[in-house]
Amino acid sequence: MKDQFEAVIGLEVHCQLLTESKAFSGDKASFQSEPNQYIDPLSLGHPGTLPVYNEHAVKLTLKMGLATHSTINERSIFARKHYFYPDLPKGYQISQYEQPICTGGYIEITEGGDPANTRRIRLIRIHVEEDAGRSIHDAESESSLLDYNRSGVPLIEIVTEPDLRTPQEAQITMRTIRQLVRYLDICDGNMQEGSLRCDANISIRPTGSSELRQKTEIKNLNSFRFLERALTYEINRQVSLLQKRQPVAAETRLWDEEAGETRSMRSKEEAHDYRYFPDPDLPPLLVSESLLRTVKTQMTSLPAERVAKYTSDWGLSIHDSEVLTAERDVADYFEDCVSHLIVDGKYPVEQIAKSVANFLMTHVLRTLKGEDARNEEFVVDSARFSQLIELRLGDRISSTAAVSIFEQMLISADAPVTIAEDRALFQIRDTAKISHVVDEVLMQHSDRVATYRAGKVGLIGFFMGQVMAKYPGSPDPKIVRALLEQKLGSNT
């Protein structure tokens, strides 16, 4: 069955933009507070109010357009999309219809971290629009409560071509979009709270065919898991309809996570006639060359670009580079550390990058609170962390000492040098003193010295351990080893 049919999937992704104020009013854009705190007359659709577009929202949309190689339209039109619902105060949503701000473009997705599996998912459009309020249906009192905090908050809608073939690909595309919007700092990407939402349309066709058959639209896919599960369910449902020679109905379906199925929400006959027309309150949106230039200068470099730099300029593996670039905060932190350390040119950049990357991945990432840690909230800033790495690069502390210094740095603001001094963690290089301890150890364990000399050279580890334990402070293990080898060898 799997080989016989293939799925044709397209996504419509809504991202709530991180703006201070709403899309068309000065009202604060914050929907995580008590209900109905940010509801100026415009958010409530009061008579006589007028929308004025939020330039910041436009800039954020342009960022996404540039990041996805889209055509930025110099002139785009706001349109009114009409439908009646209590959480839509004006009876229409201000959106874009015939002339959106961005058209075309693509997103690159990579399956399984293998660059050989990179695919381009084409975009139809990206447009900017306003969100509706939120309805809360209270079954007990049989009433509905309305919260208009979200009413008018700016969104972008990203619409892909039906280029996706599997639920897995859809999920990776969604993850890639999430990573992009978080990198660009245009959306917090929080799917649980609905700041990133997704609808999918899907149809089935015989594998290898290029026709487009009747599709259904699935709404309410607010997690990667839901997206994948809903699509898998829907593929199976449509395939079995096809096998029974029953038609797929044109309809909008809703994913029910508890039941693990999609359910019909409304048929095509019940579909809204949105009666789009250009919003007469808003003149065409003109994107000037200078605005576009400003936005370009504010763009951060994107994950793919960074992975390329890490691997080719800094000698990191693809795997390490992808771990480090998964979140922009981590990548920024990593790059900050590297640039702190390459300033004086003491160490080759590959060595610096490797050292920072290893320590970051082994010890730092797990102390950050998952994906949501923001650079500025992390107690060990990149400058202080670089000081620690510099001690390691100069071999002034052991790797074990580095870990314990780092742990101390998490709870105190002290410089790593201070911590190393206070705890006597600097490696000791005084060969004469170390030599003295080595002699003591060899004397104490003369029997083992004999065994070693008889050929059991593995015992060197034992002697190392004895010396390190006996010595107050941290002798440089390289010196200890050299002395041991010299002394054990010379007496043969």
Added chain:
Amino acid sequence: MHGATYAEARCALENGETSCEALVSSFLDRIEKKNPELNAFLRVDAEASLDRARTLDEERAHGNYRELTGMVVGVKDVICRKDHLLTCGSRMLSEFKSLYTATAIERLEQAGAIMIGATNCDEFAMGSSNELSHFGPVANPHDPSRVPGGSSGGSAAAVASGLCHTALGTDTGGSIRQPAAFCGVVGLKPTYGRVSRYGLVAYASSFDCIGPFANGIKDAFRVLRVISGADPRDATSANAEPPKDSDPDGSSLSGLRVGLPQEFLDEGLDENIRGAVTQTANTLQSMGAEVIDVSLPMTEYGIAAYYVLVTAEASSNLARYDGVRYGFRAEAASLREMYEASRSGGFGAEVKRRIMLGTYVLSAGYYESYYERAQRVRRLIWNDFDQAFSKVDVLLTPTTPTTAFKLGEKMDDPLQMYLSDVYTVTANLAGIPAISIPTRTDKAGLPVGIQLLAPAFEEGRLLRVGGAIENATSD
């Protein structure tokens, strides 16, 4: 009529012959006497106006005068004033209070004007006779059996019968100029975008304009200068230099070219009004102007394009009155029934007719043949004016095809009612400024108005030519 212009009142104030308080009191007295018959004012803010007058008098005591100190203004009840009722002449909003103040009102208050009350109008500014107000019709001050015109009938009647110095109206297809002509006052529709629409309850957003009614062209321009200018709260407002206060008295009109569009002088036109236009043209010619016949061939499509586009926008703008958050709500068992009952019960027949029409022309499958086609006609009408204004400086036309008609005369025939806008809608389609100026009265004693039109943002020409006409008429 009462005859008191603000220009005269201003002199009296500055000469110490009167006070703001005295002015307000005298208007309040007249309102009390005349309004029961006229129904021009829906509400009067007596106490607040007197308080405000006293404050302004204190300023005057220190020699401080603002641009409009002591001007008493009536406000059409579709313009927001914070904490005041805003009924729009509709049952839907009969108990609704606005949470904020319109930019135009803010600017008037800043300039020392006194808002004395809210004037009656057709429901949501849809109508040409003021008979479509939920709060009853307004009578024409010249003949109470006749309509004052609409939709700003209350404002026109109030100014005509001396219940205030000036009044604000709104003009979407003639709603200032037509009642101004019917009531014998000056009515000015500015260039679209000249005056902020922030706080004006939208009827058709790409047409709506706030403008003044006044007894005299100078008063009208005094108001215009104050209320005009860009507003960050209205993305369609324009940053244009307001027309200068050039004194038109006695100035020659030599070099001025006045166009007479032939399409505005067809058979449907009342002979008295044709006479007024001809007479005005002769007057202007005698003052040195050159009068030229011009053609605006698309005029005949004006009404059709206008009613497609304004109803489309109205159906959208009035979607918000759903009974959910404010306004009239009918109790019902389900959400859908609540919507239906609230909108059916809250809106009057004409508003519902226009919402239905507009919904139809925006519907899938009809959009291209109605809305889009009407937009193309709008563009052609704009081109017509552009062509005409390459040959002439202003256009002279009748304001209306007839003088004020009888109450009830056109109530059963919406099409006849729509046709009373035939000479006014094209200015709104093109977004250009136009003014109606009273000239003479007909045999029945009813006022006859003529209309002047100018290119966008050239209100200064209306002031110059209108001033000349006004001087000639008052002689």
